Amino acid sequence: MDSHLSNSAIINEYVRRTPGSAALYRDALGMLPSGIAHDSRWMKPHPLYVERGAGPLKWDVDGNRLIDLFGGHGSHLLGHCPPGVTQAVQAQVARGSQFGAGHAAELDWTRLIQQMVPCAERVRFVASGTEATHMAVRLCRAFTGRHKILRFHRHYHGWHDVMAFGVDGHFDGTPTPGVPSATAEGVVLLPPNDIEAVRALFEADGDIAAVILEPIGATTGAVPIPGSFLVALRALTETHGVLLIMDEVVTGFRLAPGGAQEARGVQADICTLAKIVAGGMPGGAVAGRRDLLDFLDFEVSAAKGREKIKHPGTYNANPVSAAAGIETLKAIRDTDACARANAAGAAMRSSLNAVLAAEDVPWAVYGEFSFFHIFTNPDGLDVDPQAFDAFALPTAAFKPDARKSLAQKMYLGMVVNGVDPMGHRGGILSATHGDDVIAQTAAAFQATIRALKEEREIA
Numbered sequence: 001m002d003s004h005l006s007n008s009a010i011i012n013e014y015v016r017r018t019p020g021s022a023a024l025y026r027d028a029l030g031m032l033p034s035g036i037a038h039d040s041r042w043m044k045p046h047p048l049y050v051e052r053g054a055g056p057l058k059w060d061v062d063g064n065r066l067i068d069l070f071g072g073h074g075s076h077l078l079g080h081c082p083p084g085v086t087q088a089v090q091a092q093v094a095r096g097s098q099f100g101a102g103h104a105a106e107l108d109w110t111r112l113i114q115q116m117v118p119c120a121e122r123v124r125f126v127a128s129g130t131e132a133t134h135m136a137v138r139l140c141r142a143f144t145g146r147h148k149i150l151r152f153h154r155h156y157h158g159w160h161d162v163m164a165f166g167v168d169g170h171f172d173g174t175p176t177p178g179v180p181s182a183t184a185e186g187v188v189l190l191p192p193n194d195i196e197a198v199r200a201l202f203e204a205d206g207d208i209a210a211v212i213l214e215p216i217g218a219t220t221g222a223v224p225i226p227g228s229f230l231v232a233l234r235a236l237t238e239t240h241g242v243l244l245i246m247d248e249v250v251t252g253f254r255l256a257p258g259g260a261q262e263a264r265g266v267q268a269d270i271c272t273l274a275k276i277v278a279g280g281m282p283g284g285a286v287a288g289r290r291d292l293l294d295f296l297d298f299e300v301s302a303a304k305g306r307e308k309i310k311h312p313g314t315y316n317a318n319p320v321s322a323a324a325g326i327e328t329l330k331a332i333r334d335t336d337a338c339a340r341a342n343a344a345g346a347a348m349r350s351s352l353n354a355v356l357a358a359e360d361v362p363w364a365v366y367g368e369f370s371f372f373h374i375f376t377n378p379d380g381l382d383v384d385p386q387a388f389d390a391f392a393l394p395t396a397a398f399k400p401d402a403r404k405s406l407a408q409k410m411y412l413g414m415v416v417n418g419v420d421p422m423g424h425r426g427g428i429l430s431a432t433h434g435d436d437v438i439a440q441t442a443a444a445f446q447a448t449i450r451a452l453k454e455e456r457e458i459a
């Protein structure tokens, strides 16, 4: 534990409540880099180890009940263990998990995606969101014969070479360790929400194959993008023959059954899907225009006298992921699950802003759909939590808060009060988050704010 934090009552309480997690972490440190399997789980003094989940809740190895606001990195729109999904997965595992062959469920899965996702003339399954964006950019380069990809600062699209910089650093386009500079040179990074900068780029550089973005903004709208930017971007891409990749890995089947394309009324040339599409199991897909995905087609490529894009992948359309995906997508198509999650998001934002107002803290909780983000106001702006308009602020205002101990204690404070948010920055709601867990989260937030005041992390 950092010595300057050792007097923190918040941290001491976390340590007191989580001895089982601490013990597992000690073992993990001898085996796994930093003791973890995903960078976002890195947490001092130790991360949580979770045993099971149900609906909006999960329980750690010490038996602590937690309201889950991480939602399986966004994959659980229906909460943990929706009964129909669990049964479908169990039944499929009993029949087999990998046949090295096609199976009927991959067609049912595809039909659902085609019904729901506006651009999905053709679908190719992959094993993760990272694989989906990897394939999407390759398809776009092959289709256009151009080489470069436009990305926006802080937008996250997985961790492969083309996406491994410009997310939380390297905004100048220099590569992170292990990424060839030639690959980085094939990426142009721009700040979001500056349509004139995009226009200037497209006019000056005819080698841009595609633009990829998180359709409501970096980290599910933490740096928000208004719908009007997306509409303008769509128009510009059409004018300049640049393909539009909407990264719907998180927004897909969440903002609406048809994802951001339905919610914003903008159709992509190709979109990337993962998380909800596979019902919380590993999996993903690219879905898009037929002429684009035809670059994966043996017959079409041969007929056109061109080389196809090679694409094997052991876990593509894995039968267990397909079973989970089908049940999840049917529930989203046939019920009001997206609307309920969105309503829970709105209720959460307003409950937490009421806490900030009551506690006289000049922060704000903002976001759209089923997401909430906490603006901790690092520059000391004049903020009224209940009248905060995130679209009125310049994108630079949403820079990460550099106060590390505030971030750490904010997260741990929520955990000791029974809530597991997405770090200190916010969270994701599901269709199972009802008024009771929202009220309990608001109470946990108030207790955390008061503890932070006592520890002089906030005034």
Ligand SMILES: Cc1ncc(COP(=O)(O)O)c(C=O)c1O
Pocket (backbone or CB within 6 Å): 073, 128, 129, 130, 131, 133, 156, 157, 158, 159, 214, 247, 248, 249, 250, 274, 275
């Ligand atoms: C918008 C977005 N794209 C791509 C990815 C990468 O997906 P995966 O973690 O399945 O590789 C993520 C993961 O969080 C994401 O949020």
